[in-house]
Amino acid sequence: MNLVKKECLAMLLAGGQGTRLGVLTNDVAKPAVPFGAKYRIIDFPLSNCVNSGIDTIGVLTQYRPFELHQYIGNGQPWDLDRLNGGIYVLPPFMRAKSGEWYKGTANAIFQNIDFIDRYNPEYVVLLSGDHIYKMDYAAMLDVHKKQHADCTIAVLDVPIEEASRFGIMNLNEKGEIYEFEEKPKQPKSTKASMGIYIFTWEKLRKYLIEDEADKTSENDFGKNIIPKMLADNQKMIAYQFDGYWKDVGTISSLWEANMDILHGNGGLNLEDEKWKIYCRNTAQPPHYISDSAEVKTSLVTEGAMIYGTVKNSVLFGSVTIGKNAYVEGSIIMPNAVIEEGADVRYSIVGWNAVVGKNAKVGETQPPSKPGDWKISVIAPDYKVKAGTVVPANQMIGG
Amino acid sequence: MKNNTLGVIFASDSESHLNDLTLNRTTASLPFAGRYRLIDFVLSNFVEANITTIGIVAKNNYSSLMDHIRMGRDWNLNRKNSGIAVFPPFVLNSSHDIYKGKIEALYSLRNFMLNNKEEYVVITNSNIAFNIDFEDVEQFHLEKGADITVLTYKTTEINPRKHVVSVDKNDRITDIRYPIASDPEEQLANLNIYFIKKDLLISLIDNAYAHGAYDFEREILQKELDNLYIMSYQVKNYVAVIDRIHAYYKHSMDLLDPKIREDLFFGHSTILTKVKDSVPTKYMDGAVVKNSMIADGCEIDGTVENSILFRSVKVQKGAVIKNSIIMESGIIMENAKLNYIISDKKVIVQTGRELSGSENYPIVIVKGRVV
Numbered sequence: 163m164n165l166v167k168k169e170c171l172a173m174l175l176a177g178g179q180g181t182r183l184g185v186l187t188n189d190v191a192k193p194a195v196p197f198g199a200k201y202r203i204i205d206f207p208l209s210n211c212v213n214s215g216i217d218t219i220g221v222l223t224q225y226r227p228f229e230l231h232q233y234i235g236n237g238q239p240w241d242l243d244r245l246n247g248g249i250y251v252l253p254p255f256m257r258a259k260s261g262e263w264y265k266g267t268a269n270a271i272f273q274n275i276d277f278i279d280r281y282n283p284e285y286v287v288l289l290s291g292d293h294i295y296k297m298d299y300a301a302m303l304d305v306h307k308k309q310h311a312d313c314t315i316a317v318l319d320v321p322i323e324e325a326s327r328f329g330i331m332n333l334n335e336k337g338e339i340y341e342f343e344e345k346p347k348q349p350k351s352t353k354a355s356m357g358i359y360i361f362t363w364e365k366l367r368k369y370l371i372e373d374e375a376d377k378t379s380e381n382d383f384g385k386n387i388i389p390k391m392l393a394d395n396q397k398m399i400a401y402q403f404d405g406y407w408k409d410v411g412t413i414s415s416l417w418e419a420n421m422d423i424l425h426g427n428g429g430l431n432l433e434d435e436k437w438k439i440y441c442r443n444t445a446q447p448p449h450y451i452s453d454s455a456e457v458k459t460s461l462v463t464e465g466a467m468i469y470g471t472v473k474n475s476v477l478f479g480s481v482t483i484g485k486n487a488y489v490e491g492s493i494i495m496p497n498a499v500i501e502e503g504a505d506v507r508y509s510i511v512g513w514n515a516v517v518g519k520n521a522k523v524g525e526t527q528p529p530s531k532p533g534d535w536k537i538s539v540i541a542p543d544y545k546v547k548a549g550t551v552v553p554a555n556q557m558i559g560g
Numbered sequence: 561m562k563n564n565t566l567g568v569i570f571a572s573d574s575e576s577h578l579n580d581l582t583l584n585r586t587t588a589s590l591p592f593a594g595r596y597r598l599i600d601f602v603l604s605n606f607v608e609a610n611i612t613t614i615g616i617v618a619k620n621n622y623s624s625l626m627d628h629i630r631m632g633r634d635w636n637l638n639r640k641n642s643g644i645a646v647f648p649p650f651v652l653n654s655s656h657d658i659y660k661g662k663i664e665a666l667y668s669l670r671n672f673m674l675n676n677k678e679e680y681v682v683i684t685n686s687n688i689a690f691n692i693d694f695e696d697v698e699q700f701h702l703e704k705g706a707d708i709t710v711l712t713y714k715t716t717e718i719n720p721r722k723h724v725v726s727v728d729k730n731d732r733i734t735d736i737r738y739p740i741a742s743d744p745e746e747q748l749a750n751l752n753i754y755f756i757k758k759d760l761l762i763s764l765i766d767n768a769y770a771h772g773a774y775d776f777e778r779e780i781l782q783k784e785l786d787n788l789y790i791m792s793y794q795v796k797n798y799v800a801v802i803d804r805i806h807a808y809y810k811h812s813m814d815l816l817d818p819k820i821r822e823d824l825f826f827g828h829s830t831i832l833t834k835v836k837d838s839v840p841t842k843y844m845d846g847a848v849v850k851n852s853m854i855a856d857g858c859e860i861d862g863t864v865e866n867s868i869l870f871r872s873v874k875v876q877k878g879a880v881i882k883n884s885i886i887m888e889s890g891i892i893m894e895n896a897k898l899n900y901i902i903s904d905k906k907v908i909v910q911t912g913r914e915l916s917g918s919e920n921y922p923i924v925i926v927k928g929r930v931v
Contacts (some may be wrong), residue, residue: 365591433857439837445830447821447824448594449854455850458843459843460843461840461842462840
């Protein structure tokens, strides 16, 4: 059964556990982790899709999907409640004879070939749910079409000394990829893959079926599909991206990316009316700053009640900062409560967590050199008892 | 649970005199409490009580209202069955003017009321910010065996256009009239919300309309006090009736009181509004903010005290805002000083300007002005 044809649809890989985020992803998938005072990580790729004119999106979920499913709902906050297309959550499912979990990124798409075929697309955009960036996929698709590529991979330049942490694309003079190296010890280029791919669907479909038939394959895009396509001399090109992009897969990168938003580092402009980031709204009143409060260089959003001091911090919706509490360099996630006299520095406090009266959490001194963050994390829903001291670089609860 | 009541909301009313604040908008679409418009409160209370068949009667200047409501999606009112219907002004057969009062307006909604299956109707103005349980109103109406239930509230904000209400010991209304000089300071006043059986309403309206009447309070309520069982349901929650500029100012400042904030926003109903996807508010190094309510999307580098900032207000370095209300997208430039000001949407106060009203007479800056 064919639905209305779509030239291009997006598949968003949102099934990963995100183990490096520790207690923050004990109960939710990484894309559902709160980010930037009022967003979730997944709001960025979803908003990018909508702003790029892609109105059909499959979200592949597997690990702890409930929060994510509930958050996405019918897609209305992103204008994705469409008559034709819209947003679909695609968890693994049983078939007539068998059924299995998504074994790898390629297998996840393979298992949803039928879903994609229903829209009979020319192109498929493959995205992941753990990056913060603003990007026009339509511009990337234009390049893909003009060059008659089989696969286009978005890349950005990273410092050469950091290149060995990324998947590196080695390009010829025409911008074509001749080699892909995952975390190379001796990087030959600084073009790092951003985990954003456009495939010509007919080609990808063939490779997915072949890959599935290959019992030795790990069914992974980076490890199997991309190298196989390169080996077969398919036309694979790089799409250079120069804007802000950050993988928020670790505690320190999540913290840094929040601080980047706060301080305007790296040029990610949330205020741009032409490229809004949409999110589900929680229907809270404007925030309240009391007589006893002091708030400087911070992001604050709806529902927050602030009676204490807040500096260099990112406060999410409906947080409460008690009287004489002190919060610096921290990320306080939705509904968290910092009670009277508590002191929270260089920390991430999970949603619904409570830091009890006069408790002390985190590093008392700013880091000696940038990047040397010793971020402490309080698990969502956890209560730090009154008067407790949680030192730097700790992960508590969960 | 399914509700057997349909709602009728008047977007404008003859009791309110908001002058510069409603030059180009209905009372319903007057911005209030940082991110809302007045109609959000009535709508949200309706939705919470599962009153989902709603007619909004617009009289004039209703484009801002239409833009706000759209299909009612933000209140979950874009339903297959029931939902929201806006009735723009119309010309009645019998006159060449648009309608004069509630009776004529309700007469024009005759078909809307008849075509929907609900047996009861709740009629309300939209100039009220409150958080109440309309299911409790319905229960009261049924238990008391009332013909009409009139919502009332105790207030000291009496003006010549406000109806005061006298009740007997059973809450039956014995008199409804305009205030007189010898009245006590605090009185029971009509909230202009009526709960009534649909059939009775239609017969009352038909009869009044046939007699050329248009004033609902005078021609129906006052006249029928002896014939019908008209009851007073006194609202004990916080009630803000925004019918004068001073009332707008006073009730805005009330929101800085945590108890009132709790009652209005975290009481029975969730207050819903049109979502604008503003960014979080950014406090800069120069921000000094005390006792204020701040919506999303602001950028604050100056001083804000005892004030309410709506969405996307910019307060530049050295600017000082005290005891003021700055509506959406206002820009208060460097070293400007404002005290007791209500500035409407998209106002720009230029560098170094100083403006001051007083608590009893806050100055209104009209939408879009550059000062």
